[in-house]
Amino acid sequence: MKRKSLVLLIVTLVLALAAWPGQIRAEEKTAAFLDLTDFTGAIAGLAGNASKVCEATFNYFNEQGGIDGVKVQYIGVDTRYDVARALSAYKRYRKTPRLLLANTISTGLSKAIYPLIERDKIINYTPGDGEFQARLGRTFIYSTPYQDGFAAALDWMKEDWQKKGNPGAPVVGFLSWDNPYGREPFRGGKEYAEKIGINLLEAELFPVGSLKHDVWLNRLAAKGANYIYVGGVDPTQTNVIRDGHALGLTQKIQFVTDYWGPDRAVGVKAHPEALEGAVVVSCFSRGTDTLNHPMMTEIWKKYMKTPVSEMPGSASIGFSWAMHYIEGLRIALKDVGYEKLDGEAMYQAFLKLKDHDVTKGATGLCDYSPTSRRMSRYVKFYRVKNAEVVPITDWRIAPDAVSLHKF
Amino acid sequence: MKKYSSKTWFLFLAVGVMAAALAGCAALQGGPPPAKLQIAPDKIFLTPDLLKNPPVFSGSGFGPKEIVVIEMILPPGVTVKGVPPGENAALGNATTDEKGDFEIKMGAMSILNTLFQVEWTPLIKPDFKQAKPLPPGTYEALATGMVSERVGRTKLTILPPPEKK
Numbered sequence: 001m002k003r004k005s006l007v008l009l010i011v012t013l014v015l016a017l018a019a020w021p022g023q024i025r026a027e028e029k030t031a032a033f034l035d036l037t038d039f040t041g042a043i044a045g046l047a048g049n050a051s052k053v054c055e056a057t058f059n060y061f062n063e064q065g066g067i068d069g070v071k072v073q074y075i076g077v078d079t080r081y082d083v084a085r086a087l088s089a090y091k092r093y094r095k096t097p098r099l100l101l102a103n104t105i106s107t108g109l110s111k112a113i114y115p116l117i118e119r120d121k122i123i124n125y126t127p128g129d130g131e132f133q134a135r136l137g138r139t140f141i142y143s144t145p146y147q148d149g150f151a152a153a154l155d156w157m158k159e160d161w162q163k164k165g166n167p168g169a170p171v172v173g174f175l176s177w178d179n180p181y182g183r184e185p186f187r188g189g190k191e192y193a194e195k196i197g198i199n200l201l202e203a204e205l206f207p208v209g210s211l212k213h214d215v216w217l218n219r220l221a222a223k224g225a226n227y228i229y230v231g232g233v234d235p236t237q238t239n240v241i242r243d244g245h246a247l248g249l250t251q252k253i254q255f256v257t258d259y260w261g262p263d264r265a266v267g268v269k270a271h272p273e274a275l276e277g278a279v280v281v282s283c284f285s286r287g288t289d290t291l292n293h294p295m296m297t298e299i300w301k302k303y304m305k306t307p308v309s310e311m312p313g314s315a316s317i318g319f320s321w322a323m324h325y326i327e328g329l330r331i332a333l334k335d336v337g338y339e340k341l342d343g344e345a346m347y348q349a350f351l352k353l354k355d356h357d358v359t360k361g362a363t364g365l366c367d368y369s370p371t372s373r374r375m376s377r378y379v380k381f382y383r384v385k386n387a388e389v390v391p392i393t394d395w396r397i398a399p400d401a402v403s404l405h406k407f
Numbered sequence: 408m409k410k411y412s413s414k415t416w417f418l419f420l421a422v423g424v425m426a427a428a429l430a431g432c433a434a435l436q437g438g439p440p441p442a443k444l445q446i447a448p449d450k451i452f453l454t455p456d457l458l459k460n461p462p463v464f465s466g467s468g469f470g471p472k473e474i475v476v477i478e479m480i481l482p483p484g485v486t487v488k489g490v491p492p493g494e495n496a497a498l499g500n501a502t503t504d505e506k507g508d509f510e511i512k513m514g515a516m517s518i519l520n521t522l523f524q525v526e527w528t529p530l531i532k533p534d535f536k537q538a539k540p541l542p543p544g545t546y547e548a549l550a551t552g553m554v555s556e557r558v559g560r561t562k563l564t565i566l567p568p569p570e571k572k
Binding site: 039042044078085092233236 | 496497
């Protein structure tokens, strides 16, 4: 009887071990991407859509076997644009195995979380504050810094002004949200305007959520603005230009917006007539460029289940987040292998991305290096034409306005 | 009365001396004071006045210059938009001073997104018409030091809406 029981026990143990594939056989190799994004809050239209494309891009690569056999574990958190929620989520997920990067979608969050990023020796993305370029650390700007983009727009305005047969330089107005993001282009952009002889009017800043913008627009028009640069997150820029159109200002003033300006799926869809002729400077592909990007459209068709014609401008932002992570992961795996893969390896890998064509045209060449935290130095200009966003320039290098400011 | 032998008395004495010595050692080592969290006021009505006069979180006993996250434990059946079931809902965050103390006002985003659970319009304005405020009740709140992992606890009561006269 005892012998029978012993045999039964051994057989049971052998069967149990054989039926435990996850632990006994090779575990799936993964690396984590923590996306502290906004799916339902104030900027969900921009960040949430970008995050969905980011996750879809990882799924696309995972289904093909991952990055050199390593699959990306995407962790998307709905922070509702609240720093406290983002920090709470970071506390929850910071010990995820091989967490290499946290995407922090606001400048305020990027600054608040930085001591933890530093302590945990991982890296984070931040939108566009030039301070992260001025003070090099483990935070990587996922765009061209705002002041560099503004400086590129000033160059374009001067060029456009002179092309139209006007002498000298134009008078430029600036209209944006009254918050650190809204003011950021001036930190270096103002100095750049002085450098190239542009008369940059005092910034007009308005509260987030303003319904009408006539007061600020009339003030800039009265001061003789030939061009007005508009910041915010679409539909803010669309609504500013809509008000400018209603006041008859779009006839005599050229409106130019920053990266988060009129989106083909948001503002352009709502107010195509008012936006006709408006110009967007962007470090991400927009409009028809995005619709013609082979990999992005393939991903969109496969995972978004809506027609490609509905792809928003923010698609290229999410695509860029994923592709830079993937390219960094590829280098890190080559340098240290999977067993030693950690945030420090990813940090070192990101410093080697300079001049890589990471996104195959969805952004300009990458600029991350030991001396640069800029995703790219390149921007492109687009114009709203017949209810679509079309390119009017090729990628062009943006001036270094960050270095002109004392942070 | 029961009589104890001298051996038993000696054993009691030895245990007492050891306990006192251990307590003394702990005091001498200057172990960290317990982390504390206070909310003022700790009883609130969910009215728009909260945005003008937000609750103040204060705490002590954390590490110096440490990030502290203040959260609310959600009882079964209470959900907060964007917070997965079983997780805590964030109320605020602070960085302590050199002594490990902090004091902050609850931020507008946390008031809107967590206490009122508003929706957002395309113009980036909170939509109170679609808000789903947290139900009245007493909630446990905790502040956690992100480095020291020290935790301070307190209660926050959401009062039923005042009766309209």
